[in-house]
Amino acid sequence: MAEQAFVTLATNDSYARGALVLGKSLRNYKTSKKLVVLIGPHVSDQSRAVLHKIYDEVRLVDVLDSGDTAHLAMMKRPDLGVTFTKLHCWTLTHYSKCVFMDADTLVVSNIDELFDREELSAAPDPGWPDCFNSGVFVFRPSIETYGKLLQYCTEHGSFDGGDQGVLNGFFSDWATADITKHLPFIYNMSSIAIYTYLPAFKQYGANAKVVHFLGQMKPWSYTYNPTQRSVRGDVQASSHPSFLLQWWALFSGEVVPMLLREYGDQPFYSGCEEDVSESEQVQPLMSSAERKQRWEQGQADYMGIDSFDSIQKKLDAFLK
Amino acid sequence: MAEQAFVTLATNDSYARGALVLGKSLRNYKTSKKLVVLIGPHVSDQSRAVLHKIYDEVRLVDVLDSGDTAHLAMMKRPDLGVTFTKLHCWTLTHYSKCVFMDADTLVVSNIDELFDREELSAAPDPGWPDCFNSGVFVFRPSIETYGKLLQYCTEHGSFDGGDQGVLNGFFSDWATADITKHLPFIYNMSSIAIYTYLPAFKQYGANAKVVHFLGQMKPWSYTYNPTQRSVRGDVQASSHPSFLLQWWALFSGEVVPMLLREYGDQPFYSGCEEDVSESEQVQPLMSSAERKQRWEQGQADYMGIDSFDSIQKKLDAFLK
Numbered sequence: 220m221a222e223q224a225f226v227t228l229a230t231n232d233s234y235a236r237g238a239l240v241l242g243k244s245l246r247n248y249k250t251s252k253k254l255v256v257l258i259g260p261h262v263s264d265q266s267r268a269v270l271h272k273i274y275d276e277v278r279l280v281d282v283l284d285s286g287d288t289a290h291l292a293m294m295k296r297p298d299l300g301v302t303f304t305k306l307h308c309w310t311l312t313h314y315s316k317c318v319f320m321d322a323d324t325l326v327v328s329n330i331d332e333l334f335d336r337e338e339l340s341a342a343p344d345p346g347w348p349d350c351f352n353s354g355v356f357v358f359r360p361s362i363e364t365y366g367k368l369l370q371y372c373t374e375h376g377s378f379d380g381g382d383q384g385v386l387n388g389f390f391s392d393w394a395t396a397d398i399t400k401h402l403p404f405i406y407n408m409s410s411i412a413i414y415t416y417l418p419a420f421k422q423y424g425a426n427a428k429v430v431h432f433l434g435q436m437k438p439w440s441y442t443y444n445p446t447q448r449s450v451r452g453d454v455q456a457s458s459h460p461s462f463l464l465q466w467w468a469l470f471s472g473e474v475v476p477m478l479l480r481e482y483g484d485q486p487f488y489s490g491c492e493e494d495v496s497e498s499e500q501v502q503p504l505m506s507s508a509e510r511k512q513r514w515e516q517g518q519a520d521y522m523g524i525d526s527f528d529s530i531q532k533k534l535d536a537f538l539k
Numbered sequence: 540m541a542e543q544a545f546v547t548l549a550t551n552d553s554y555a556r557g558a559l560v561l562g563k564s565l566r567n568y569k570t571s572k573k574l575v576v577l578i579g580p581h582v583s584d585q586s587r588a589v590l591h592k593i594y595d596e597v598r599l600v601d602v603l604d605s606g607d608t609a610h611l612a613m614m615k616r617p618d619l620g621v622t623f624t625k626l627h628c629w630t631l632t633h634y635s636k637c638v639f640m641d642a643d644t645l646v647v648s649n650i651d652e653l654f655d656r657e658e659l660s661a662a663p664d665p666g667w668p669d670c671f672n673s674g675v676f677v678f679r680p681s682i683e684t685y686g687k688l689l690q691y692c693t694e695h696g697s698f699d700g701g702d703q704g705v706l707n708g709f710f711s712d713w714a715t716a717d718i719t720k721h722l723p724f725i726y727n728m729s730s731i732a733i734y735t736y737l738p739a740f741k742q743y744g745a746n747a748k749v750v751h752f753l754g755q756m757k758p759w760s761y762t763y764n765p766t767q768r769s770v771r772g773d774v775q776a777s778s779h780p781s782f783l784l785q786w787w788a789l790f791s792g793e794v795v796p797m798l799l800r801e802y803g804d805q806p807f808y809s810g811c812e813e814d815v816s817e818s819e820q821v822q823p824l825m826s827s828a829e830r831k832q833r834w835e836q837g838q839a840d841y842m843g844i845d846s847f848d849s850i851q852k853k854l855d856a857f858l859k
Contacts, residue, residue, distance in 0.1 A: 343668035346736025347743065349724040379738035398718040404669040414730060416666025418699035423667065 221315040223252045223277070223334050226308045227322050230259035235266040236439045237322030239464055239474045242273040247469075251331055253314065263483035270333040272477060276277040280307045304374065309358065309365035319355040320429070323437050325466050330406065330427040333357055337391040338364075340400040342407035344383070345415065349394040353383040354431045355407040384508040390431060409433040413459055420459075430462040445468040451492075541635040543572050543654050544595070546628045547642050550579035555586040556759045557642035560786055562593040564646040567789075571651055573634065577627060585801035586723060596642040600627045612780040618732075622692060625702040629678065629685035638723040640749070643757050645786050648748040650726065656683075660720040662727035664703070665735065669714040674751045675727040733779055747836045750782040758786040764812040765791045768835040792839055 225245055229235040232354045238256050243252060255276040257265065258311055270277045317331050320326075333340070338359045341351035358364075377384030387393070393400060404412070405423065409431045432438055441452035441463070450463050467469050475489045549555040555716065558576050564582030565574060575596040578587065590597045627638050638653050640646075653660070661671035678684075688709055703777045713720060716819055726730070726741065729751040733740045752758055761772035762785070770783050795809045 235821030284855070305812035343663055344736060345665050345668055345737075347724060348665055348668035348734050350736070350739055379736075384738065384742075394721070394723065397713060397720060398721075401714070401718075403714065404667060411735060412667050415735070416664060416670070416699075418704060419667030419670050422698040422704075423669070448778075467819040 222493070223311060223316045224255045224311065224314045224318075225250065226255045226311060226317045228257045228305055228308070228319075229262055229266075229322050230304065231261045232266050233437070234322040234504050235262050235270060235437050236470065236474070237324075239266075239273055239430075239436065239477075240270060240438070240470050241320060241324055241326065242270075243469055246273065247331040248326055250329065251505050252318075252334065252532050255311060255314075258468055259304065265478060265485075265487075269474070269477045276318070278311075283511045287351060291331065291380060302377055302380075302382045302385055303369070305353075306365065306368050306372065309368060310362065312362060313362040316357065316359055317467075319353075319356050319358060321431065323432045323434070324354055324407070325430045325438075325462065326428070326467075327430060327465065329464070330428050332536065333406065334400070336399065336402065339386070340402050341393065342402040342404050343411060345411045348406055349385045349399075350383070350409050351390075351393050352409065352431070353386050354433070355380075355429055356386070357402075365428075373444060398468075405429070407431050424459070427462075429464075430459070430468070432463075436461055436467040438470070439490060442490050442492055443471055443501070444470045446492075449525055481489045508526070541633060542640075543636045544571065544575045544631065544634045545572050545576045546577065546631060546639045547639045548577045548600075548625055548628070548639075549582055549586075549622065549642050551581045552583050552586050553759050554642040555582050555590060556790065556794070557644075557757065559586075559589060559593055559641060559797075560639060560758070560790050561644055561646065561698050562590075563789055563793050564601045566593065568646055568747070569648040571647065572638075572654065575631060575634075575637075577624070577853075579624065585798060585805075586805075588801045589794070589797045598631075600624055622697055622700075622705055623689070625673075626685065626688050626705070630682065630686060631680040632682060634678055634680055635824050636677065639673075639676050639678060641751065642728070643752040644674055645752070645758075645789075647748045647750060647781065647782070647785065650748050653726065655733070656719065656722065658712060660705070660722050661713065662673070662722040665729060666729050668836045670703070671713050671721075672709075672727050672729065672751070673701075673706050674729075674753070675722065675749055676706070677722075708842070725749070727751050730779060734854065744779070750779070750785075750787070752783075758783055758790070759810060761808050761813055763787040763788070763791055766812075 225484075227238045227241055229238040233260070240258070242254050245252075254273065255278065255358075256274045257278050257280045260281055261421070267277060267420065305319075311317060315504045316334055316338075318330075321537065324411065334357070336357045339356055341356040342352065344350045344352040368385070371389045372385050375385075375388055378388065393453050405426045408424065408427045408429065410433055412424070441450045445448050448468065449465065450460065450467055464480050471489070471491050475491060478489070479487060547558045547561055550559040551626075555578070562574050562576065565572075573596065574594045575598065576594045577598050577600045578590065580599065580601055582590075587597060587638070628637065631637060636654055636658075654677070656677045659671075659676060660677040661673065662675060664670045675784035688705070691709045692705050694703075695708055698708065725746045726749050728744065728747045728749065730753055731742070756772075761770045761809075763770050768784065769781065769789065770787055791809070791811050799807060802823060824835050
């Protein structure tokens, strides 16, 4: 029987950071499965080198080079390029079964039991729970399925402009056909659950196995102070601080040293605070209006007045 | 075989308005089932009289009077009074099967097919989709189940302080056991779906069969201009305007006249604009800050500057 693998996708160096942390988290919880990362052409050589250390297979994907079917499809619907990239995972036919995980997910438990499930198993999306969230799903690589997916994609497009719309359109009986294809929400626990139904998060959130950092702000969008073990930035309710801290502890402790070795003398911004304090001068005080303007421009004072700590305290207070 | 019934609950006159509209909407879509409303002691005589015209059965519930088991349970957990009131629907044993619907739901299609489902069937809650939303559910009245529910309730309480927490705790295999007990989301479409996953709402929302006005602002919290057929107030994304308009068209057109007949010479505030303009003088112009303050105090200028129309236009623009 062919092997089984976890598969993720990194289209640039930011998502590569996510993939590195995800891979490390899978390794730390002693997965017995292979790890595969699909990368886009924009991922740097340094990131690729470290991905090679953590992943068993690093595969460059570029839909325009992926064969006639995809090429043809792309010509008709160039808007769906990113979507096609993710569908590429179905071409990994040297594996009998795979679990796809977005690069903005983090494993906080061994989840090898997911391979007991069949295609297409996924957890509900909180936004419209008759749709599954395509951040974590079980699938069977198959060129036939890949071809059908591309065909569906070019004929019907995606109702949300992304892979989730295509996959929900294609696997349209997910909501009604087979309960075993409904992964428990703790296998794809998105942060939205925290602020839309806090009591349920308090009741069930401690059992989380996979955390999904949905939304615009990703873990790598923040900065981190390894000494204080604290994250700074406009955290709000977008992710639970303790999971964000887990992500950063793994990234700063295990991934950054590997990246630093690859970058050597070349400039490299890790997002850890030591770098920042070396390169930046002490900020002058600013007015409330100026601060608001900077915040809205994405220039929050992560290390000073816009500290993560007070936001974390506020969120944690909810959970006690 | 005993009959089947839709069941709702009105603990005060505001929710009685919801129950009246819900009952009317079920009748308008020609349900073949009986209609039952459980009412609390605070519902006025006038509301009761109109409920009697629309519902087949109006049953006063007061958990303290509902027998030894409930009484005993209430003594231990007085905090769960409202929760007990809803569980009371299991005592309607003269019906073989029932569908419970919250008074803040509106039927926009015949839904008698729900009676093909078994206990406990319900739609996922968007906040934590492994929980069902207890605003719409299929159940089998049974004194035995009622007793077990009360026992569960007193022993375990409710993780969210309401009936949804109790029912999800009691019917805890809903997420994993039987896909036929997952009602499609269109049978309990809460407004949260509109702003958390707009593309899915655009794709599937037109098939809605039951709209659930979740959140603090209920349809009866707004005012309505029957001439312009427009709702005024701080609508935001809390409910889709077209469904809110449907609610008000039904309430002002079919329910208010019945209520007015019962109130006769006594004062009665329908929420329709004619009443307001008779009793209120023309508002003086106010500053932006003053307007903001009034808005935040819940005193929006529903008929003037804070008109519903612009908000409606904005929301409708999303859906085109």
